[in-house]
Amino acid sequence: MDQTNDTATARRVEIRARGGRADIEIDGTRIHPxxxxxxxxxxxxxxRPEVLLHVADRGETQWSGMARVAVADLPDPxxxxxxxxxxxxxxxxxRAALARPDLGAEPHSLTRAMLTQLVEWARGL
Known part of the structure; x- marks a missing residue:
């Protein structure tokens, strides 16, 4: 599988395990146990987390073999x-916000400048 574009191949996976049994859904579609x-x-x-499914070779199954599924849910930021x-x-x-060239004089401009500065720092700019 080409790993250069993970976003295009990412799938939503839900596993509900109880005892020795697990119910698995991929993109909302239930996979037969x-x-x-x-x-x-x-x-x-x-x-990104990975879920590796080892599938049985069944005649009526939509897929067989092994499938790599990347979990698409983003963690809580x-x-x-x-x-x-x-x-x-x-x-x-x-100091950084007050020195910004885009600092305005309108209400809340200092807060806007501080938030913009924080976003830039978070992005490594």
């Missing part, structure tokens, strides 16, 4: 944003 022999979930920090914001020195942020 007899079609999957095993599955594993792997997630390395900084990379809240915790990462909190860590980022905790690291911001308020004095440095204020």
């Amino acid at each position: 007899s079609a999957v022999k095993a599955y594993s979930v792997n997630h390395l920090a900084g990379e 809240g915790p990462a944003a909190a860590v980022f914001l905790d690291a911001i020195d308020p004095e440095t942020l204020e």
Whole structure:
């Protein structure tokens, strides 16, 4: 599989495991339990999680063999944003916002400049 464009091949996967049984859906379509022999979930920090399905060779199954499925759900940005914001020195942020060439004189322009500055820092600019 070509890994250069993960967005085009990403799928939404939901697994509900109970005891020795698991119900699996891919993009909202239920996979028959007899079609999957095993599955594993792997997630390395900084990379997209992967679900590896080991499928049984069944005659009426829509697919057979092995399929690599990338989980498309994005993680909650809240915790990462909190860590980022905790690291911001308020004095440095204020100085940077006041020095911006796009700082206006209208209401809330300082807040807008600070938010723009934070976005730029978050993007590494």
